[in-house]
Amino acid sequence: MRELYLTRFPMFDAEGNGAGYDISPRETGKDQEWAPDVLFSTLTGPDLLPYLDPDSPTFVPLTPEVVGPNLLDFLPAGYPLVLELEAGDLLARGQEPPFAGTSGLIHEHCFATALRVTRADWEALAGRRGEEPPCTGWDYVVISAEDALDGLGPGHFPGLAGEILVRGVTTPADFEFLRQGGFGLYEGTFFADPMDLSVQALSPGRAGAIRALNAVLRDQVVALPQDYPDLVLRLLGLLNSPVFRGATKITSVERAVVLLGYRELSRWLSLLLFMGDTDEYQPSLLFREAYLRGALTERLMQRVGLPEEDARGGYLAGILAVLQALLRQPADQMAAGLDLGDHIQTALSGRSGPIGEALSVVERLRRSDWLESDTMVAGVTLPVTTLYSDESEVTRETIDDF
Structure with missing residues (x-):
């Protein structure tokens, strides 16, 4: 069984205020698939609890094969958890947008849902969707800063009930640009550089x-x-x-x-x-x-x-x-x-x-x-x-x- 290391990243809203956390699993190789047994035991065991905040939403990435009552019944209650899945994974497993079965199952267990979408995923979704917009029933959409800066934005996701989280924002300039685009949540290292490079006197x-x-x-x-x-x-x-x-x-x-x-x-x-x-x-x-x-x-x-x-x-x-x-x-x-x-x-x-x-x-x-x-x-x-x-x-x- 491979080990799965967890770490936690802060998320901010458009005003720069703390808005929650994003949990990231770490493995030994980039291209390895997460082992379902490792993921399940981590998410249902005591290792997860210290990373959760009862007052702030915590985004937890999942793989579709572990989503089900067996997992959802054992996730810790009382935390505002947002369970995040990749649109590409759901499509690859033959599910049709807006993936109502998966989002509905998660909602039945009182957790929020997030759909991670790349530009390629969006093109596939747009080509296969029926009458309903592809994000109907999902609480959040997660996109990369690269795709957001390339034009993927709120207008591409009609029917979304909640916010779009932009992940991987690396500069204050990108944060300011994306904020003007109407995105709601941000995760990245943009806060690790001064927002205003003009030197101000220290108190x-x-x-x-x-x-x-x-x-x-x-x-x-x-x-x-x-x-x-x-x-x-x-x-x-x-x-x-x-x-x-x-x-x-x-x-x-x-x-x-x-x-x-x-x-x-x-x-x-x-x-x-x-x-x-x-x-x-x-x-x-x-x-x-x-x-x-x-x-x-x-x-x-x-x-x-x-x-x-x-x-x-x-x-x-x-x-x-x-x-x-x-x-x-x-x-x-x-x-x-x-x-x-x-x-x-x-x-x-x-x-x-x-x-x-x-x-x-x-x-x-x-x-x-x-x-x-x-x-x-x-x-x-x-x-x-x-x-x-x-x-x-x-x-x-x-x-x-x-």
Whole structure:
């Protein structure tokens, strides 16, 4: 039985607000079909539950051969699940659009439905449909950003009850263009680049938080109360808030280090970067993605045997690579302006050096790219299965921690 690794990607609406999650299965080869027994056991077992959010829709891709009462009766209830199938698979199995039998069966079990459609699928659907539009009865349609940019859009899907999810949006410019086209949901890495490349001044609070995070990652917290008193007050407020779920009241940074350690303290300091000036400590989808990229970059650097200080620098680089979208300032310029070190700046500006290489691999993973072969970081080979396993494990850790 092959292993199936799961990872999770945030989805956003046209305003850039978090709208849900997209689960992606990872296997060892791009062209291998998913084994039904592996898929079934994963989707009905305890491995799936940490990836689901009771408050946000979660898109779960399925293969037609596993869709049936045997699966649907065992999927976890109480979650807004969207079960996603490929139109091409349904056509290949002899079903006729609008595939009412499949969508109806899923709806009977109180789940929503999504139909993944390529341009070639749409042409086949258009040529075979009867009186009913090919998406009647489906709640969502999922299309690639490439097809959307090539003109496949809302007008091609009459009868669709809900939204179109565009998957694989990679640049702010594409996001803006597609938003004007009336699409409702987006998944991709467009948020990992600044939406506005004009440099804006960092607020003193944010600049101080980034410098403080860099200091904590280097095990240097002695100067924090003197240099960043306002930040320390906010940090202590966060550590004593319900979201932290701590049993012991923390009254000083030194006490926090004793109770939590530098690594744990850096996690919560990272959260402050994404909170702005509010004291509402609920982690956002954007923060979770930033933390995941930072933690995964750090883990890859540890795997290839790089020094711990460099690995922690990878964590900071991964955080900044997503934070730039929120602050509307390129990450490499932030690193240079805050004097975070040449190794972090070069990693962010050209994805060079060990940190840059590790960050580049992480970004490929988070673009849903298939890795055709083993990759290298700092001259050390990392097997594809190791990368997928690490991504899945860090995804779960992120969900558990935040």
